[in-house]
Amino acid sequence: MKTDISLMRNIGISAHIDSGKTTLTERILYYCKKIHAIHEVRGKDGVGATMDSMELEKERGITIASAATNVTWKGHDINIIDTPGHVDFTIEVERALRVLDGAVLVLCSVAGVQSQSITVDRQMKRYNVPRIAFINKCDRTGANPYKVKDQLIEKLGHNAVLIQIPIGLEDKHEGVVDLVTMKAVYFRGDQGDDIEITDIPDDLKDEAEEKREVMLDAVSMFSDELMEAMMEGEVTEELIHEAIRKGTLTQELTPVCIGSAYKNKGVQSLLDAVVQYLPTPTEVENIALDLDNDEQEVKLEADETKPTVALAFKLEDGQYGQLTYIRVYQGKIKKGDELYNTRSRKKFKVGRLIKMHSDHMEDITEANCGDITALFGIDCASGDTFNAPGLNYSMTSMFVPAPVISLAISPKDKTAADNMGKALNRFTKEDPTFRTFVDPESNQTIVQGMGELHLDVYIERMKREYNAEVEVGRPQVAYREAISRRADFNYTHKKQTGGSGQYGRVAGFIEPLSEGEYEFVNSIKGGAIPTEYIPACDKGFKSALAKGSLIGFPIVGIKVTINDGQSHPVDSSDMAFQHAAIGAFKEAYPKAKPVILEPIMKVSVEGPTEFQGNVFGSINQRRGIIISSVDEGAFSTVEAEVPLSEMFGYSTTLRSLTQGKAEFTMEFLKYGKVPMSISEELIKEYQDKKKKES
Amino acid sequence: MVKAELNKRSPLRVFEKTINGGVGKGNIGVIASKKGVGKTACLVHIATDKLFRGRRVIHVSFSQKVDHIITWYEDIFKEIAKKRDLENAVDVHDEIIKNRVIMNFSKGGITVDQLLSSLKAMIQDGNFTANSIIFDGYDISAAQDVDVQKLKNFARDLGLEIWFSSSLKGEDPVFLENGVPEDLVSRIDDIDVLVTLKFEGDFVRLQVVKDHDNLETKDMNLRLEPKTMLIVRD
Numbered sequence: 001m002k003t004d005i006s007l008m009r010n011i012g013i014s015a016h017i018d019s020g021k022t023t024l025t026e027r028i029l030y031y032c033k034k035i036h037a038i039h040e041v042r043g044k045d046g047v048g049a050t051m052d053s054m055e056l057e058k059e060r061g062i063t064i065a066s067a068a069t070n071v072t073w074k075g076h077d078i079n080i081i082d083t084p085g086h087v088d089f090t091i092e093v094e095r096a097l098r099v100l101d102g103a104v105l106v107l108c109s110v111a112g113v114q115s116q117s118i119t120v121d122r123q124m125k126r127y128n129v130p131r132i133a134f135i136n137k138c139d140r141t142g143a144n145p146y147k148v149k150d151q152l153i154e155k156l157g158h159n160a161v162l163i164q165i166p167i168g169l170e171d172k173h174e175g176v177v178d179l180v181t182m183k184a185v186y187f188r189g190d191q192g193d194d195i196e197i198t199d200i201p202d203d204l205k206d207e208a209e210e211k212r213e214v215m216l217d218a219v220s221m222f223s224d225e226l227m228e229a230m231m232e233g234e235v236t237e238e239l240i241h242e243a244i245r246k247g248t249l250t251q252e253l254t255p256v257c258i259g260s261a262y263k264n265k266g267v268q269s270l271l272d273a274v275v276q277y278l279p280t281p282t283e284v285e286n287i288a289l290d291l292d293n294d295e296q297e298v299k300l301e302a303d304e305t306k307p308t309v310a311l312a313f314k315l316e317d318g319q320y321g322q323l324t325y326i327r328v329y330q331g332k333i334k335k336g337d338e339l340y341n342t343r344s345r346k347k348f349k350v351g352r353l354i355k356m357h358s359d360h361m362e363d364i365t366e367a368n369c370g371d372i373t374a375l376f377g378i379d380c381a382s383g384d385t386f387n388a389p390g391l392n393y394s395m396t397s398m399f400v401p402a403p404v405i406s407l408a409i410s411p412k413d414k415t416a417a418d419n420m421g422k423a424l425n426r427f428t429k430e431d432p433t434f435r436t437f438v439d440p441e442s443n444q445t446i447v448q449g450m451g452e453l454h455l456d457v458y459i460e461r462m463k464r465e466y467n468a469e470v471e472v473g474r475p476q477v478a479y480r481e482a483i484s485r486r487a488d489f490n491y492t493h494k495k496q497t498g499g500s501g502q503y504g505r506v507a508g509f510i511e512p513l514s515e516g517e518y519e520f521v522n523s524i525k526g527g528a529i530p531t532e533y534i535p536a537c538d539k540g541f542k543s544a545l546a547k548g549s550l551i552g553f554p555i556v557g558i559k560v561t562i563n564d565g566q567s568h569p570v571d572s573s574d575m576a577f578q579h580a581a582i583g584a585f586k587e588a589y590p591k592a593k594p595v596i597l598e599p600i601m602k603v604s605v606e607g608p609t610e611f612q613g614n615v616f617g618s619i620n621q622r623r624g625i626i627i628s629s630v631d632e633g634a635f636s637t638v639e640a641e642v643p644l645s646e647m648f649g650y651s652t653t654l655r656s657l658t659q660g661k662a663e664f665t666m667e668f669l670k671y672g673k674v675p676m677s678i679s680e681e682l683i684k685e686y687q688d689k690k691k692k693e694s
Numbered sequence: 695m696v697k698a699e700l701n702k703r704s705p706l707r708v709f710e711k712t713i714n715g716g717v718g719k720g721n722i723g724v725i726a727s728k729k730g731v732g733k734t735a736c737l738v739h740i741a742t743d744k745l746f747r748g749r750r751v752i753h754v755s756f757s758q759k760v761d762h763i764i765t766w767y768e769d770i771f772k773e774i775a776k777k778r779d780l781e782n783a784v785d786v787h788d789e790i791i792k793n794r795v796i797m798n799f800s801k802g803g804i805t806v807d808q809l810l811s812s813l814k815a816m817i818q819d820g821n822f823t824a825n826s827i828i829f830d831g832y833d834i835s836a837a838q839d840v841d842v843q844k845l846k847n848f849a850r851d852l853g854l855e856i857w858f859s860s861s862l863k864g865e866d867p868v869f870l871e872n873g874v875p876e877d878l879v880s881r882i883d884d885i886d887v888l889v890t891l892k893f894e895g896d897f898v899r900l901q902v903v904k905d906h907d908n909l910e911t912k913d914m915n916l917r918l919e920p921k922t923m924l925i926v927r928d
Contacts, residue, residue: 514784612812616820626795626820628760631812633801639760672788 005302005370006280009078010327012096012129014120015106020136024106024261025080030191031268032071032078068099068314068325068372070355076275079372095313095382097127098395099327099372102248102278104270105133109143109169109258113151118661121156122606130248132255132277133158134270138166139173139260149256154634155608158254161218163244164269165211166258167204176258176266177204179212180240185269192264216240222247241276248277281370286329288385288393291342298393300330302369307331307388308339311395312375315382315430323354324375326367329395331388333373334366339386342394344379352376382430403435403448404599404644404668407455408473410444419468420445427458434458448478451601451666452648477645478599479682480671481548481555483592486511490564491584493576503571504529504580506537508562510588518545521561529565529577536574537562540581549586550594550679551686556671560585596679597671599644605654607662609636614657622646623675641669695778697746697786703778705916705927706743712914713905717857717887720850721906724834726860726875727891728867732898733859735923736891737828738766740857742774745790749825752816753796754809756831760798763830767794773922795822806841810848817852829858834885835877842884873903873911882909889914896920 015021068081081100103124107117124131133152135145145166152160164176167184175186177200184201188194200208216235220227223243229235247253257273259266282302288309289295300309308331316323326333333339337350354374355362367373380386385394411417424436424447434455435448449455452475462468490507506529513519520538529537545555565580603624605615609631615638619626624642647666654662674682695703710716717723725733741751755763771790775783795816799809816822827849834842849856860878868876875890882888888904898918903911915928 609808609812613815613819616816616822620819620821625792626816626822627791628764628796628798629812629816630760630798630800631804631808633804636812 005282005304005368007076008281008368008370009076009274009278010081010099010101010281010370010372011078011274011278012081012100012103012124013106014103014124015117020108020261021106024104024134024136024267027192027261027264027267028080028271029069029071031193031271032073068356068374070372073271073275077371078271078274081372097123097129099311099313100129101281101284102130102132102274104274105131105254107133107135107148107152108140109135109138109145109148110140112144112148113155118156118663121158122663125251128251130251130277130279131158132248132257132270132273133160134257134259134266136259136261138169138258138265139171139263141170143169143173145169145256145258152254152256157632157635159218159247159252160254160256161215161244162211162258163215163255163273164258164266165204165208167201173260173263173265176269177208178269179208179215180237180244182208182212185266187265187268192267195268218253219243219247222250222253245277249279249283281329286395288329288395291392291394295394300393303330304332304369306369307391308333308337308369308386309388309391309393309395310339310386312378312380312382312384312386315380315426317426321377322379323356324378324380325356325372326375326386327372328367328369330369332366332368332371333386338389340389340391341380341384341386342392343381343384346379347389348378350375351378381432383432402478402668403433403450404478404601405451405455406446406448406476406478407459408439408442408444408446408476409459409470410473412469412471416468416470419466420462420470423458423462423466423468427461444473450668451644453651475648479551479553479674480597481550481553481594482557482597482671483510483512483555483589483594485593487588487592489584489588491580491587492566493580493583495576496571501568501571502573502576502579503568504533504573504576505566506562506577506580506584507564508560508584510585510592511559511561512592513557513559517556517558518542519559521559523561523563524565525563528567529562530567530572533567533572533574533577534562536577537565537581540578541585543578544582544585544589548594549589550596551682552690553596555589555594556597596674596682598674600641600669600672601644601647601666602669603640603642603647603664603666605638605640605662605664606635607658609634611658611662612636612638615654615662618650618653618657622650641672642666643672643674644668696781700774700778700780701743701746704743704746705925706740708916708927709740709900709914709925712902712912713887713889717855718906719853719855720846721855721886722846722849722884723855723857723887723889724860724878724885725857725889725891726862726878727898728862728864731891731893732918732923733861733891734766734830735770735918736889736900736925737830737857737859738770739774739923739925741794741826741828742767742770742790744826745793746774746786748793750793750823751795751826751828752813752822752824753794753828753830754813754832755796755798756804757798757800759800760796763796763798770922770924773924777922777924795820795824806837806844810844813848824852824854826854827856829856831861832858834858834860835881837881842881846884872909873901874909891918900925 013021013025068079071078081096105121135148138145149160149162152158163179166173167175167177177184184198186196188196216230220230223246226239226243229239244255248255255273255277257270261267286300287297288300290298310326310328312324312326314325333350335350335353338347339350340347353364353367355364356374383396387393411420427434428436433450437446439446447455459472486509488509492505495502522534541560548555619640619642622642623646624640627639630637654664725736727733741753744751771787780786817824862875862877874882885904886906890901890903891898897920900914900916901911902914916925917928919926
């Protein structure tokens with residue numbers, strides 16, 4: 001059993017589509033003896049590369065879901081978390097990025113830094129993930145790793161430093177010169193297994209010396225000892241490694257490796273760099289929130305003697321049931337341990353513990369802190385935190401924002417209907433911001449989420465993974481209604497239709513409430529309404545809030561005070577007072593100047609500064625308010641507040657405005673008043689719809 | 695108090711009066727003091743006053759993070775709202791935010807051309823017709839003549855006023871007899887309005903050193919309130 005955390009690495013491999021990420025992963029698995037043969041991504045042999053487990057990925061030749069796999073390289077335990085490279089898959093990406101401590105950024109030596117590389121790199125930066133770069137495909141025509149290194153500096157703002165130079169490029173690419181050891185490394189044999197280390201060939205000596213100087217100059221910034229050693233001419237390999245490591249961990253330096261995964265060149269050297277320069281789990285700070293203490297931040301310690309804290313970051317439905325990928329942040333997990341799920345507040349026993357190699361698995365008895373492993377048959381959702389009993393930490397905030405957009409979907413046929421149910425069940429478990437329900441009025445299935453793309457991804461996955469084809473309605477923004485001033489009511493509900501009648505009178509006022517959705521205040525004195533009927537009044541008002549009269553959306557931010565009323569000894573009842581309250585509300589609501597509220601999103605657009613004028617313009621056209629623009633040289637970030645209803649199709653607009661070089665993220669910020677002109681339109685639309693229905 | 699009343703009674707009216715109604719379109723104003731006296735607070739209050747009066751302001755900064763500038767604005771707004779017991783403070787806040795943009799340039803060595811091109815993009819493409827631009831942290835005393843000229847032309851062409859903060863060097867900066875800080879002597883012809891901040895006992899006093907064509911030190915009868923950093927009357 002390996003327990004030495006210093007020998008553990010959790011890494012992600014991130015790249016632009018088609019820069020060879022899957023091929024690289026495949027080779028890593030091969031050299032680490034996890035698989036015995038090499039397959040190609042778009043497999044000629046029909047088997048396909050090992051990491052691509054979902055159908056969709058196979059078809060597109062890309063990787064979407066983040067499967068984790070464990071390999072061993074020179075005594076180091078490396079967990080590879082396959083991160084989705086696509087910007088739309090936010091929740092998946094964010095979860096994957098949380099659990100990894102370092103990453104390899106794969107770049108194509110011909111295409112260089114592409115828009116997607118920019119996206120994934122930005123995401124890594126956001127999560128403070130130290131990176132090393134691998135310039136792949138050096139065997140391709142037009143390969144130019146030096147140009148790509150320069151792009152890393154110019155386009156991504158990395159302090160990128162070559163720690164290798166290629167021996168030959170294009171079809172002459174044979175290996176690399178290691179600038180630390182100053183040796184030539186060749187990868188011989190059909191599958192590059194035979195590594196031959198020799199002196200640097202004569203024609204590369206000068207270049208190697210020159211590039212080594214550049215490397216040492218950059219690297220010595222991170223180590224005084226190395227700087228001194230350089231002056232005294234006593235530079236050792238250890239000192240260089242240490243300095244590179246320091247710079248990498250603080251993300252102030254990006255060491256650059258070179259090779260061609262497809263031609264089996266340079267992968268082993270890259271693995272050496274991974275274990276040498278990327279952090280161990282103890283070198284990364286991880287924060288949990290203490291739910292017993294108002295979500296106070298607590299620093300977790302990668303110490304196996306501390307109480308256990310683990311995060312479930314990925315669920316997978318396998319043939320034997322649900323598999324839950326977890327990362328242990330603190331303490332350790334043993335088979336038979338009891339753990340507590342802070343979200344569901346349920347305890348469970350750890351049954352089978354598993355190390356995953358994509359589709360094959362291996363049973364283990366314990367997982368140490370820092371490790372990534374999988375549990376079998378645990379009922380939980382993605383993002384759940386597991387604690388040792390007694391602890392109540394959560395790795396993510398328990399606050400789940402309410403969905404801001406909804407879409408009606410209907411299955412195309414019977415099979416689709418069955419499968420759709422299964423898919424929805426699964427997705428809602430995976431992603432708390434994705435919800436679904438059946439609208440009682442239209443009897444349609446409604447899915448809700450945080451944005452247009454968010455829902456698109458699930459519709460697509462339904463089709464691919466569950467064979468559920470659905471018809472999709474028009475996206476609907478979740479509007480709200482609210483009042484803007486106080487209004488009084490005094491309403492009598494009276495009905496006399498033989499037998500016992502109904503009687504109730506309620507009086508009082510409604511007023512805007514700045515915090516919270518609804519408040520009910522009873523200030524009746526002298527029993528004008530008997531106490532027993534007060535809850536019925538409350539219930540009546542509440543039910544009236546479900547659907548506002550402007551556009552039929554829920555009413556929020558309202559305080560109802562009742563201060564007078566009347567009852568009848570025989571004809572009054574709960575029902576009578578409920579009706580009275582509803583009537584009273586309907587009387588007061590139009591007088592309280594109701595307004596329509598719409599979800600306002602916090603939008604952040606990142607892209608090359610040269611396009612910022614277009615970005616400003618696009619936000620301005622969408623009723624957006626630019627809060628700030630941060631110019632970091634070649635790149636800038638624009639933060640804005642934009643109504644959700646104006647954000648439909650923004651990704652397409654942005655792409656065409658910026659040649660696909662900018663990306664945006666958005667999240668719900670608040671509800672804001674809809675401008676008068678739009679409000680009138682919405683009201684008219686609602687009334688037309690109502691007319692049609694009746 | 696309602697917004698209109700608040701504007702009428704703002705100490706910034708006193709401020710404007712002493713500088714002949716304001717810096718003016720196409721002109722340059724400078725707030726100068728040594729480090730840590732309250733230049734940013736002053737500029738944010740000046741900007742907030744403009745926002746309260748429906749003007750549009752771009753705040754240009756050069757710090758590492760944009761959050762703390764926003765915090766400055768939030769704090770100054772809260773203090774003003776509290777002090778004057780502002781009615782509908784939330785609505786007023788939402789309304790004035792629309793007229794404010796913060797542009798931060800975190801990478802050192804940005805040229806004036808790049809700066810102006812970004813500002814132009816905001817004003818023209820972003821359709822944000824600013825009335826004032828605040829440059830907080832741009833060292834105008836060390837700027838090249840040609841750059842200052844470009845900034846002045848920009849202000850003139852777009853019809854807006856520009857405020858700079860100028861950090862005077864040293865613990866005890868030297869001022870000439872006419873009140874002009876030594877660091878700014880070579881620039882004084884390009885500056886239309888120069889206001890200095892100086893500690894006087896426990897508080898910070900505002901003085902006008904240059905008011906358009908008038909190079910004569912006048913007391914503004916204004917100071918910074920130590921706790922809130924608001925500009926207040928003596």
